[in-house]
Each structure stands twice: as structure tokens, then as C-alpha cells.
Amino acid sequence: MDILRFITAGSVDDGKSTLIGRLLYDSKSIMIDQLEAIEKQSKNKEDGEIDLALLTDGLRAEREQGITIDVAYKYFSTPKRKFIIADAPGHTQYTRNMVTGASNSDLAIILVDARNGVVEQTRRHSIITSLLNIPHVVVAINKMDLVNNSQDVYNNIVIDYAAVAISLGLKDITYIPISAINGDNIVEKSPAFPWYEGESLLHILENVEVANDINYTDAxxxxxxxxxxxxxxxxxxxxxxxxxxxxxxxxxxxxxxxxxxxxxxxxxxxxxxxxxxxxxxxxxxxxxxxxxxxxxxxxxxxxSDNQPSVENELDVLLCWMGNKPLIAGNKYLLQINSRITRAVVKEIEYKLDVNSLLEEPAPEQAALNDIVKVKIKTASPVPFDSYKKLRVNGGAILIDETSNVTVGACMIQ
Amino acid sequence: MSQHRLDYLDQLESESIHIFREVAGQFERPALLFSGGKDSIVLVHLALKAFRPGKFPFPLVHIDTGHNFQEALDFRDHLANAIGEKLIVRNVVDTIKEKNLTEQKGKFASRNALQTYTLLDTIEEFKFDACIGGARRDEEKARAKERIFSVRDEFGQWDPKLQRPELWNTYNGRIHKGENVRVFPISNWTELDIWNYIKRNEIELPSIYFAHNREVLEWQGQLVATSEFIKLDEADKVSVKKVRYRTVGDMTCTAAVESTASNIDDIIKEIIATKTSERGETRIDDRVSEAAMEDRKKNGYF
CATH class of the missing domain: 2.40.30.10 (Translation factors)
Incomplete structure (x- = not known):
């Protein structure tokens, strides 16, 4: 038995919380008292039906406002695997939360609403998946029941998504038609899609090979x-x-x-x-x-025969997470694994549009949720590898020394 | 490469050891909150793996409400003594006297809320900058959203909306004077993971985790041990039952479960078969409201 960490990307409208609730419920990871509690809340809200999405909304403000504030972690296991779900919300600050949840994930489930197909949000989630170098992707085409379980609709979305995947260099993609609300193709393979030749979502999650994702070469x-x-x-x-x-x-x-x-x-x-x-x-x-x-x-x-780069000038793809904007010349602390060094962001080269991948050259500043390419100079040399090659020694955070807050996620190029 | 594969318990153990060493590397005066319950016992075992043959870079600290099970207290002293590490105990009773605090009233009058005062005083007394605790994210919905390094202000308060993003395995433990960090090395473990780890490592536990005969009061479907801390009424149904404890907290707010499981294997079987969550089955204090835990955490609770 090993561990699979995955992130679910999508908004409430895509049925993300319902999907997670369904995985937990159908794998018998929800206990009676927890179910009773959400039943009670569902009644409190006076709409009658049990709302599986309530399982993932942990804080009072979230329940009251029907929103999700922050990344929540959920756990379930089968005899084959222990699963850790990073549930990142789809509303405000999405990029920051998805980047956080994605940083430790082996796999991303990208939810597509069968009625809408590949939309801007799908591209955004896929771009972040690619930037964070998540090794495996499952494209779950949800709400198939609302398009009469149509194979044509499914096939067209697969074709559209394949083009996105190629442009982003995503590897190991699995497509699956599902209906989270009905539980179709979640735990068991559903007869609703006789034309679908693959396995159920849980089967895919149980069997994706993650041991090979560990780099045993560069120690x-x-x-x-x-x-x-x-x-x-x-x-x-x-x-x-x-x-x-x-x-x-x-x-x-x-x-x-x-x-x-x-x-x-x-x-x-x-x-x-x-x-x-x-x-x-x-x-x-x-x-x-x-x-x-x-x-x-x-x-x-x-x-000694396999060295990292050791330099004090770094090219970095940076996800800005601070409430105050990043301006070229600002000084921060850079932390990579256990090493902390002073650093200055010398130059913002371009801002990446996470919906289109277009580059806006030389922006004045970067705001919360922006992804920018920057040059960082450190006070002392930093041993690192490129994030693409070695995720575990190519990711770093920036800390604002005056507030002590983590304000940036660096993927060193 | 199949010989280079870690199973899930080894992965969890390695992650937790890494977190322990980050605490040792980042903080000047950490502490390990230790109650004699199974989760904090696992923490101690992980700390042994992280730091031996060296001494722990922190003392064990217990905030004693005065309502604890004697078996847990005895085990607490026994383990601290066996591993030769320093144990600091501070008593909620003393805080109540010193600060003229008002105790809860009623049948199950609990000191759960009052222990936060003693904890904050203890943090202040020893100038602790980090407190390591055995909370797990699978326990409760508010905990599912808390970071592994969770920054608290000088009043010990948790602000769920202002949490630091926590990426990769990089933990930002930088704080201002007066603040401190609560660190949860077993965040990613579930109840079953804990029991499987206890089994694999043959970790010794207090006797109340195993089935034993005990006089209990049946109250709203839960079994609460009779003790000097609980007021019995004439209508109360008291009987001797064979029970074990699934969690160990205060006698006033922890319920027992009926069980004949006298060893770890039987306990694991029961936990796999159970239909009720750990806190749902055993904690009376979470039943107050939907957001009981969230409110306590915001007020400095551990």
C-alpha cells in the first residue's frame, strides 16, 4: 500500500465538491455521525436534499456563504492505496490556492462540465498543472447525464482537450466520462457509458503508477x-x-x-x-x-559526480501570493528546503496570462494571483536544480521579512 | 527499482520526522504537547526516531485539567521517565485559583475551555515559540484546513482566513515576538494509520485503550465513566460494562465504546468496521455546535 496525493481542479459549478463527497461516500469513508451532521445542515438550509458538497466546507463562514475559503485536505483509503485529496476552492484567490494544493500532488483531476466543454477555466487549471509539473492528469468529463451520456459530446471534448494538452506538454492524460451526482463511473464502472472502454475513476486512482515519479538519479x-x-x-x-x-x-x-x-x-x-x-x-x-x-x-x-547548479542569480517563474504587489527591486527571504537567504527581485520580465499563455512584457508590478517571470539575485549562492527536472530541489518560497508571510512560490528555471 | 519503495506508513513516518527536524532547525524554544494519549505517544516515538541518540531539542509539556484518566497520567510519567526526557506539567486548577476563573457548571462541567488559559500562560512562562501537537486533519472539518505550521497571534488565536500558503515540503516558521507556531507533524495521518503504526512499531499504550470493565453512565447514547467530576442524578442509568477508549481526553468529555478488543489487532478490526467517526463516537465537547472546534481554535485552543 502506498500514497497518492491528488488535487481536484474545478469550481462548485463543475461538481467538484460533489465528486469529492461521492468518492468519500462511496468508498465508505464518511461515518454516520458526519452524514447526520450534513443532513442536519442541509435541513438548516431548508432545501431538503443531502448536499455532499457540505462535507468539504469546513469553516462557518464557508457554510454560511456557500463558499470555500482555503485548501482543505481529505483522506480516504482502499486496500490498495491511501489517498490524500487537496481540495482547492474555485472562487477568489484560485491561482494561489491551486498552486499550493498542486505543489505536493502526484495527480490532478481536471473537471470539465460536459455541457460547456473546454472553457477558459479548464485552460487555466491545465496551465497551472503544467507549471507545477504534476506528473499525472485525469480529465473527468462530468455531468454526462445532462448531455444524455452522449459519446459524441465526450469525444469532441477529448479532441479539444488533447490540443490543450499538447500545447502545454502535459503527459500521461486519462479521460473519463462521469456523473458525480449519480455516482456513475466513480467507484464502479457504470452501464451508462457502454461505449467507454476505460475503468472507473477510483480504479484509475488506485492504479496510476507513482513510484516511477521519484527521481533516483540526482541525489x-x-x-x-x-x-x-x-x-x-x-x-x-x-x-x-x-x-x-x-x-x-x-x-x-x-x-x-x-x-x-x-x-x-x-x-x-x-x-x-x-x-x-x-x-x-x-x-x-x-x-x-x-x-x-x-x-x-x-x-x-x-x-560528487552529480552536482546541482550553485548560483546567486536565478531565473524564476513566480506565482505571487502576497496581498501587497510585487515591485521590481523589492527584497525578500528566499527559502529552498532548509536554506534561507536574502534575495532581491531584480526584474519582472513578463506576466503570464494563465488563460491564454500569452506573455505581457515588462509589467510594472505583479498582483496577487499573477504568474510572472522574474530574475532573482540572492545574497549567497543557492544550490538548486531546475523545477522541471527536479521538483523537490527546484521549488522555493519568498517570505516578506517585515510581515513574515509567504508571498511567493518560485519555480526555478 | 521495486526495492526502493516506501509503503504508506514509512512515507508518513518520514514526512513527520522531517517536520520534527524543521521545528528543531527553525525554533529556539519549542515544546512538545504530551497528554499520554495515543496520538501524542506516537509523536514521542517519531521524535525518538528524529533525534536519537541526541536528546530532544524540546521538553514534553502537559496541561493537566485535573480531569484526566489516572491511567493516562501514570503512562505519561512512565514514558517521560523511560526515555529520560524532561516533562513539564502545569495545572488548570492553579490557573483557576490565580486568575479567579469561573468553572463551567452542569452535569459534565468541562475544563476544556479553561485549559487554553493555562496553555497560554505556560507558553509565556517558558517563552515557547513553537508547540508541537498531535492533531490530525481527518479528525474534524476545521482541522482539515489548518496548516502543518500554524501561526497563532499573541493571544493564541488562529485566523483561518490569514493562513500562510504552505508549499512543497517548505515550512515557513518565521514569527514576530509574542507569536508562536503550532506544529502538527501527523496532520496527514488518519486514525487507522495511527493504529497500524502502533502495531508495526509495537508501541506501548495506556491500559484504557484496551477492553476493560468500568462503571459507566449511559447518556444520550454515549457511555461516560462515572467519576468524582460528574454529577449523577437519580434517574441516571449506571452499570458496569466492558469498554475501551478510542480517544483519551478529559473524563468529563470523553466517552467510552463497548468493546471486547483486548489487543491491537482486535482494535484495528473494530475501527475498520465502525460506522462512527472517532470524535463523533467519543467526544461530548464537539456536540455543542457545528463549529465548536473552529471556535475553540480561534480562541487559542490547541
Whole structure:
């Protein structure tokens, strides 16, 4: 049994909350008391029917206003897999929320309303999916019951979407006709679509291959914490604690510490206090080196024959998440894994229209939810990989040092 | 590459250890909130994996309402002692006396709301900048929206509308003086994940998690242990039943479930078969309103 993290992209109108409610309900992840609670709320609202969407609206303001404020996480599991759903709302601040939910997702479900086909919103969701490099996409064509379960309607949407996917370079796309409200093709394959040859949505989610998404070639180990017991018995113990974000490390490997460039050899690897011969992503481990060299939090230990870029000028695709606008020349803190360094946004090269992919050159500033291409200069060199190549060492956040708020998501080019 | 695959419990464990080490790396005075309940016991085991052979870079802290199960308190002291880590206990009773607070009245008079005062005082006393807790997102709808690093203002308040975006595995723990961060390393675990992890790692638990005979009061379909903290009326139906606890909170607001499960395997079977959620079955305090948890969190509750 492993874990699949996925995001659902779509608005309430597309039936997104109904779809999630349906997955939870039909996989028996909703308990009686939770169902009773939403039944009670449905009655409070005086419209009678049980509203599965209420399962995903967690806060009072959301229930009162019928909106979703923030990313909510939902859990269910089958004998095959544990699932973590990032449910990002479709209303205001959509880009910011979808980017947040997408950053950890293995798969995106893009909901298309069969009556409307591929619309601007579909493109926007797909562009974000592509920018965040989500490895797998399921295009769920919903509300098929409202178009008489028509194969022609379905086929035309598939053809339209395929063109979008090609333009964005999306890979591994699966199409599926569904009716979330009726539960058609959600858990079981539905007889409503005799012409559909694929499997049910849950079957697809259970079987998509995610183990191959982990990069086992480019080994990166950001040091989080140095364990030094300094007791009599463990006087010389010095362990570098962190998570192998990618790749494999073995005892005896020649390593380099970045950005210092110091070199050593792995003398031991521990997992949960036990010595092992190798460690691989995404294990949290302790590394020991044969030399007593200067290493601290924020340094990255890499294989000497496979190095990241180490630079202080970064080309970044930036999703702006701050309420105050970004203006060229502003200074922030840049945090990539455990490393924090001062940074200045030197130049905003262009703004990307997330509906059309058109570039607006040299905008004066970037506002909340804008995606812009920027040049960032850092106070000290940063070890990184391009986000396209290695998501786990190419994503960084910008922090406003005066408010301490996270204001930007950086995908380093 | 099949030999390089982690199963779901290993993935969850690694994620939680990573979060623990981020706390150690980012904060000067963290604390681990430890009650002797199963979730905080799992936290302690994860911390052992994150920091041994070193000492924990934080003390264990328990805010004792005075309404706890003795078995949980004994286990709390036993575990802290066994691992040789510092345990700080602060009592809600002392806060009530010092600050002249008014206790709730009624049959199940709870100190749940009052413990927030003691927690905030304790944070102030030790200048804690981060408090690690065992909350999980599957427990409750408001928790489903809370970040792993959740910033609280100087009154301990959570503002769900002003949460920081949390991307990849990058946690922003920067705060202003007076603020603190609540950190939830097992956010992504479910109740069943916890039990499966306890089983795999043979983690010891307080005895009340296993079926035992106990005198209970039947109240609105729930079984509440009789104790000095609960006022019995003549009409109350009291009997001895074989029960276990699915969660361990205050005696005034935690209900038991009828069960014959005397070992972890049987408990896991019962949890897989159950039709009621963990909090729904065992927490009397969430029944107050639809937004009971949300309101408590906004007011500084853990």
C-alpha cells in the first residue's frame, strides 16, 4: 500500500465538491455521525436534499456563504492505496490556492462540465498543472447525464482537450466520462457509458503508477539539523539529519557539500537509530561523514559526480501570493528546503496570462494571483536544480521579512 | 527499482520526522504537547526516531485539567521517565485559583475551555515559540484546513482566513515576538494509520485503550465513566460494562465504546468496521455546535 496525493481542479459549478463527497461516500469513508451532521445542515438550509458538497466546507463562514475559503485536505483509503485529496476552492484567490494544493500532488483531476466543454477555466487549471509539473492528469468529463451520456459530446471534448494538452506538454492524460451526482463511473464502472472502454475513476486512482515519479538519479540531501549528543559515550558523534529528497546514498559514496564545495565520504547511514547500507528518497535519515568538516542547516549534501547548479542569480517563474504587489527591486527571504537567504527581485520580465499563455512584457508590478517571470539575485549562492527536472530541489518560497508571510512560490528555471 | 519503495506508513513516518527536524532547525524554544494519549505517544516515538541518540531539542509539556484518566497520567510519567526526557506539567486548577476563573457548571462541567488559559500562560512562562501537537486533519472539518505550521497571534488565536500558503515540503516558521507556531507533524495521518503504526512499531499504550470493565453512565447514547467530576442524578442509568477508549481526553468529555478488543489487532478490526467517526463516537465537547472546534481554535485552543 502506498500514497497518492491528488488535487481536484474545478469550481462548485463543475461538481467538484460533489465528486469529492461521492468518492468519500462511496468508498465508505464518511461515518454516520458526519452524514447526520450534513443532513442536519442541509435541513438548516431548508432545501431538503443531502448536499455532499457540505462535507468539504469546513469553516462557518464557508457554510454560511456557500463558499470555500482555503485548501482543505481529505483522506480516504482502499486496500490498495491511501489517498490524500487537496481540495482547492474555485472562487477568489484560485491561482494561489491551486498552486499550493498542486505543489505536493502526484495527480490532478481536471473537471470539465460536459455541457460547456473546454472553457477558459479548464485552460487555466491545465496551465497551472503544467507549471507545477504534476506528473499525472485525469480529465473527468462530468455531468454526462445532462448531455444524455452522449459519446459524441465526450469525444469532441477529448479532441479539444488533447490540443490543450499538447500545447502545454502535459503527459500521461486519462479521460473519463462521469456523473458525480449519480455516482456513475466513480467507484464502479457504470452501464451508462457502454461505449467507454476505460475503468472507473477510483480504479484509475488506485492504479496510476507513482513510484516511477521519484527521481533516483540526482541525489540531494538538504541538511536540516545536526545531531551532536556531546555525552561521554557519544563524544565524537556528529550526525547530519535530513530527508533524502531525491536519489540514493550508499555507505562509501564520495560526496560534496554545497554551496561550500567541501568533499568527504559517507561513513555511515542511520534510519531510526539503526545502521543501514543505503538510503533513498523520500527517507528521513542521518548521514555520517568520514571528515569533520563544517556543515550546517541549509547545506545540501550531493554525490560528487552529480552536482546541482550553485548560483546567486536565478531565473524564476513566480506565482505571487502576497496581498501587497510585487515591485521590481523589492527584497525578500528566499527559502529552498532548509536554506534561507536574502534575495532581491531584480526584474519582472513578463506576466503570464494563465488563460491564454500569452506573455505581457515588462509589467510594472505583479498582483496577487499573477504568474510572472522574474530574475532573482540572492545574497549567497543557492544550490538548486531546475523545477522541471527536479521538483523537490527546484521549488522555493519568498517570505516578506517585515510581515513574515509567504508571498511567493518560485519555480526555478 | 521495486526495492526502493516506501509503503504508506514509512512515507508518513518520514514526512513527520522531517517536520520534527524543521521545528528543531527553525525554533529556539519549542515544546512538545504530551497528554499520554495515543496520538501524542506516537509523536514521542517519531521524535525518538528524529533525534536519537541526541536528546530532544524540546521538553514534553502537559496541561493537566485535573480531569484526566489516572491511567493516562501514570503512562505519561512512565514514558517521560523511560526515555529520560524532561516533562513539564502545569495545572488548570492553579490557573483557576490565580486568575479567579469561573468553572463551567452542569452535569459534565468541562475544563476544556479553561485549559487554553493555562496553555497560554505556560507558553509565556517558558517563552515557547513553537508547540508541537498531535492533531490530525481527518479528525474534524476545521482541522482539515489548518496548516502543518500554524501561526497563532499573541493571544493564541488562529485566523483561518490569514493562513500562510504552505508549499512543497517548505515550512515557513518565521514569527514576530509574542507569536508562536503550532506544529502538527501527523496532520496527514488518519486514525487507522495511527493504529497500524502502533502495531508495526509495537508501541506501548495506556491500559484504557484496551477492553476493560468500568462503571459507566449511559447518556444520550454515549457511555461516560462515572467519576468524582460528574454529577449523577437519580434517574441516571449506571452499570458496569466492558469498554475501551478510542480517544483519551478529559473524563468529563470523553466517552467510552463497548468493546471486547483486548489487543491491537482486535482494535484495528473494530475501527475498520465502525460506522462512527472517532470524535463523533467519543467526544461530548464537539456536540455543542457545528463549529465548536473552529471556535475553540480561534480562541487559542490547541
Amino acid at each position: 540531494r540531501f538538504p541538511v536540516q539539523y545536526v545531531i551532536r549528543p556531546q555525552t561521554e559515550a557519544l563524544h565524537d558523534y556528529r550526525g547530519y539529519a535530513g530527508k533524502v529528497v531525491s536519489g540514493i546514498y550508499r555507505k562509501g559514496d564520495k560526496i560534496t557539500v554545497q554551496p561550500s564545495g567541501l568533499q568527504s565520504i559517507i561513513s555511515a547511514i542511520e534510519i531510526g537509530g539503526k545502521e543501514v547500507d543505503e538510503a533513498f528518497a523520500p527517507q528521513s535519515v542521518v548521514l555520517h561523514l568520514s571528515d569533520d568538516i563544517d556543515i550546517s542547516r541549509g547545506d545540501v549534501i550531493v554525490q
